[in-house]
Structure formats: C-alpha cells, structure tokens
Amino acid sequence: MEGTAAAPAAGTVLNALATGRGSAFAIDEYTTATVSLSTESEGFTGEIAGAPDGDTRLIERCVEYVVDAHGDAVGTPPVVGGHVRTESDVPMAAGLKSSSAAANAAVMATLDALDATDRMTRADMARLGVMAARDVGVTATGAFDDASASMLGGVTVTDNDSDEVLSREEVDWDVLVWSPPERAFSADADVERCRKIAPMARLVEDLALDGDYQRAMTVNGLAFCAALGFDAEPVVESMADVGGVSLSGTGPSFTAVGDRSALETVKERWDERPGTTLLTTTQTEGTQTV
Numbered sequence: 341m342e343g344t345a346a347a348p349a350a351g352t353v354l355n356a357l358a359t360g361r362g363s364a365f366a367i368d369e370y371t372t373a374t375v376s377l378s379t380e381s382e383g384f385t386g387e388i389a390g391a392p393d394g395d396t397r398l399i400e401r402c403v404e405y406v407v408d409a410h411g412d413a414v415g416t417p418p419v420v421g422g423h424v425r426t427e428s429d430v431p432m433a434a435g436l437k438s439s440s441a442a443a444n445a446a447v448m449a450t451l452d453a454l455d456a457t458d459r460m461t462r463a464d465m466a467r468l469g470v471m472a473a474r475d476v477g478v479t480a481t482g483a484f485d486d487a488s489a490s491m492l493g494g495v496t497v498t499d500n501d502s503d504e505v506l507s508r509e510e511v512d513w514d515v516l517v518w519s520p521p522e523r524a525f526s527a528d529a530d531v532e533r534c535r536k537i538a539p540m541a542r543l544v545e546d547l548a549l550d551g552d553y554q555r556a557m558t559v560n561g562l563a564f565c566a567a568l569g570f571d572a573e574p575v576v577e578s579m580a581d582v583g584g585v586s587l588s589g590t591g592p593s594f595t596a597v598g599d600r601s602a603l604e605t606v607k608e609r610w611d612e613r614p615g616t617t618l619l620t621t622t623q624t625e626g627t628q629t630v
C-alpha cells in the first residue's frame with residue numbers, strides 16, 4: 341500500500357500571529373511525501389530527504405491520524421504501521437511554509453495509500469495537518485492560512501482560531517523569493533510582540549478581504565519586519581517597483597509579486613544578498629496525488 345502526494349509551498353499576505361487571522365498564497369515549489377503502509381510491522385516512522393536529523397514527528401503524526409480515521413478503508417487485517425518520506429524543493433523553517441506543505445502532502449499521500457482520497461474534503465485534509473502541527477508544537481496559531489493555501493491553491497484568507505476559510509481566490513502572479521541562509525522556526529516567534537501590531541494586521545486583513553492582496557502584503561511586510569526584528573530594507577528598496585513585497589511567515593525569506601520584468605530587476609539586487617533567489621509563479625491546483 342503506497343501513496344504519493346505533492347503540496348506547494350506558500351508566501352504570506354498577512355501573518356496571523358497578531359490577530360489569529362492570516363492570508364497566504366500557494367507558489368509553484370513543492371514538498372512531496374511518499375507513504376507506505378503495513379498490516380504487519382507496527383509503528384510509524386518518518387524520514388526527511390537531505391535532513392537525517394530533521395524532526396519527523398509532524399509527518400508521522402499526520403500519517404497516524406489518517407490511519408486512525410480511515411485505516412478501515414482497506415478492510416482487514418488493519419493497517420498497524422507505516423513509513424513516510426518527504427522530499428522538498430523548499431528549505432525548512434525559512435518562512436515558505438514547508439511544514440504546512442509537508443503535513444498536507446503526508447495526509448493526502450496516506451489517503452492515497454488507503455485508496456481513500458474521496459473520504460475527506462480537501463479543507464478537512466488541511467485541518468488534520470493543522471491538528472498534527474499543533475500537537476507536535478511546530479506552529480503558533482495552527483497556521484491554517486498556510487495549510488489552506490497549500491491544500492487548495494490560490495490565495496486564502498482564514499481565521500486560524502476556528503480554522504475557517506474566509507475567502508479564496510485564484511491568482512496568476514509572478515513571484516520572486518529570497519531565502520537568506522538563516523533559519524527561523526515559527527514556534528520560536530515572539531507572539532506577544534506581534535500582538536502589539538494588531539491594528540496594522542486588521543488593516544491588512546481588510547485590504548486582503550477586499551482583494552487588494554498586493555498592497556496588503558506590503559503593509560504586512562513593514563509591520564512584521566518591525567515586530568519580528570527583521571531588516572525592512574528588502575521591502576523598502578523594492579516596493580516602488582513591484583505590486584507587493586513582504587517578509588514571508590516568520591521569516592527570514594521575503595517574497596515579491598508583480599510584473600515579471602520588475603521582479604527580474606529586483607532579483608538582480610536581491611542576488612547580491614547572501615542566500616538564494618528564485619523566480620517562480622503562484623499555483624492554483626493546491627495539493628495533488630502524484
């Protein structure tokens with residue numbers, strides 16, 4: 341019993357750490373999970389390609405939850421164990437939602453292995469991954485904004501307290517990503533400090549719910565650089581050229597969206613910074629079996 345699924349990474353329009361409401365968009369870079377299930381060897385194990393010491397609890401918990409809920413899809417004997425392996429184009433803990441993508445891919449790959457993808461809605465698949473992320477402590481709010489964007493594709497606005505999608509729209513943007521070499525785990529972010537900028541986050545939410553995602557993103561970028569202690573220079577130096585630019589998630593990556601030729605010019609400037617840059621696009625299909 342084997343299943344595979346690929347989930348897109350995402351960039352931030354609104355970070356949910358201030359108010360519990362967030363917004364994110366899927367980008368065309370993937371984390372793939374391959375799951376094999378067993379009716380004989382007990383226990384769930386995980387592996388992250390290229391990160392032998394990586395924390396596999398999130399993806400293991402996702403597989404366990406799906407097996408608990410839908411393991412009966414294969415009849416008897418029951419599934420008692422399994423192995424999950426992820427491979428990713430996206431760096432971990434870089435602000436590009438690799439944890440949400442890994443959880444979504446692990447959930448859908450497990451359903452695929454059980455031949456049971458029709459047993460859950462896609463929104464509920466994302467909610468299961470969020471539940472696993474809360475359990476293992478890799479998130480501040482549950483990050484349903486990131487999970488829903490990666491699962492459904494397009495741009496979503498969500499309430500992370502109730503795990504509800506407030507709006508979803510398909511967008512077609514070019515996207516520039518800069519990932520510095522540093523890493524920042526979401527679970528370590530200073531949530532109390534982020535709450536101080538709630539009035540600004542509510543403004544970003546209003547803009548996003550009006551469909552003005554790109555301006556929303558830039559306001560988010562300035563506000564959350566200040567709250568989380570990141571240098572806002574990548575936002576300041578490019579905001580006149582692009583449609584929107586922001587710190588992504590809890591950093592350290594930045595994303596910019598807009599006109600391709602403007603993004604190419606900004607890329608030349610960002611290429612002089614340490615780390616990597618990447619020109620890609622938004623993604624509208626969300627998580628898919630492979």
Ligand SMILES: Nc1ncnc2c1ncn2[C@@H]1O[C@H](COP(=O)(O)OP(=O)(O)OP(=O)(O)O)[C@@H](O)[C@H]1O
Nearest residue numbers: 395426433434435436437438439442525526589590
């Ligand atoms: N490719 C992956 N495979 C398996 N687990 C992953 C993967 N990426 C992230 N994780 C899990 O998520 C944790 C990292 O969480 P974190 O929220 O910091 O990363 P992120 O999602 O890249 O960051 P952000 O939420 O700021 O975008 C890791 O410790 C690991 O448990």
Ligand SMILES: O=C(O)C1=C[C@@H](O)[C@@H](O)[C@H](O)C1
Nearest residue numbers: 356362479480481483526589
């Ligand atoms: O861990 C979390 O709850 C979050 C992390 C970041 O990606 C944020 O952008 C997101 O809104 C919430």
